Amino acid sequence: MQADTLLTGGCVITMDPSRRVIEDGAVAVANGVIVAIGTAATLREQIEAAAVIDVTGHVVFPGLVDVHAHAGHGLIKTMGMHRENRWEAICGEVYTRVSPPEFWHAEGRLAALERLRFGVTTGVSLLGGGDTIMRSDHPEYAAAHCRGVVEVGTRSVVAVGPTRAPHPITYADWKDGTQRHYPVTFEQQFDTSKAVAADWHGTHSGRINIAMLYPVLRDEHERDMAPADYAAACEQARAVRAFAREKGLVFTQDGHWRGSIRRADALGLLGPDALLSHCIDLHDDEIMLMARTDTKIAHNPSANASISGRCPAIEMLEIGACVALGSDATAPDRSGDMFRHMQQAMHYHRRHFRDADVLPIGKVLEMCTIDGARALGMEKSIGSLEMGKAADIVTLDLARAHLQPGNMPVHRLVCFANGNDVTNVMVGGEMVLRDGRATRLDEATVLNEAAEQENLMIDRMGARQDLQLPSDFWGHPGGQS
16 A cells, blocks of 8 residues: 555554554555554555654654634733733733734744644634634734644634624724724624635635634623613624524634523524533533533633633533533643643542542543544544544654653653653644644744734733733732742
8 A cells, every 4th residue: 555654663542433552553644644554563564655754652643632722812921910800901902903914923823833833733713812802803814813824734723703792892903003993893793704714614625614603691791781782692692603504614602601501502502513612610401401412512621710610521521511622722821732731621620529530531632632523523534543534643752751661651641741742743644743843834933923923012002011020929029028
């Protein structure tokens, strides 16, 4: 058999239905898909490959999947995070008024590069932050983000949608160094989202896909909004959901907690193509609703929401719901390193139940591989190493002090590895990270462009003070003990 690439000699963790682990294994790739998996000895005899890569001493596993994160966050990480709600306020200002297309391109490349270097081959990115502030006033912002991701070579599901009623919302753009403010209606935001879906969904060999988003409606919204505004929000949510169904797009929402699942069900938002994030402090009937409707859950154990309340991931898993892991990255204090979030997830639930056996090691790996793919409706093409699936493959070097001795490789991978141990990443058969370096672009250029756009953003806001250490940074005023 002819192949383009043969990865040979590593411990292959397939995540296939039988969860095979092949200690001295090999994976053959041709035309972007996996064509053979087996022992190294067998495939060396059967496969004639144009490139043979010896990965002895490495773990070989499917590309990781991050089912919830935010575009834009990479350029405002840690800014103002010690000043009550200042970081959230910065998000709102940046994502509506001080972020030209160049900002979204630079941050898109930076975030995609971070994911790539951490072995995350597929990730969801909401085009904005908070639970409602999306850069959906014009398609050029999403287009700039998508171009940045494509240049790096990872897969991305970019979520776009309107802000929560009431409207209009004031946005601003920058032309020739001048800021221009303008009102934006729901209709304009919805039209923008439709245009982004038409232009980008399924493009670049399926590496870019689009999801639709409408903000969560919770008890406080019905309580605090004018009745007409709340009614409008309900109708808008139904309209966005209907469009997602019509076009076969994932529908996602950010920030569900106690009672909001009931509201989503009453609005007809749940279903197997819906992905709801955080899902903290749910009522028992809401847990059952998620399983019964096959609605997918993006569990973000490292997020602030998981401090404010608890996602009942274990209870939902026990009744058959699909729970996948998200980073909620890359800010204010989190990264896109899914190894960190796997480890956090285990400790999060074990501490709650005071049981060290809760959330087994293998299950948490499923949550950011095959279950992550299932959450995005992509389990037929990614999420495991199986013949006929896209060759999204990661190798990780076990020859590190914190991973040795190199026995029990699956345990080592989940419990001790971090994203910086990743050596090679293949997406659709293309080696986009080789020996720890991106192959499609110059990393220094990405970093410099990101720094330039961040500095411009800070100056536009006059936010240099948000870079300073606060008085209580060391845990006591003025740093004095």
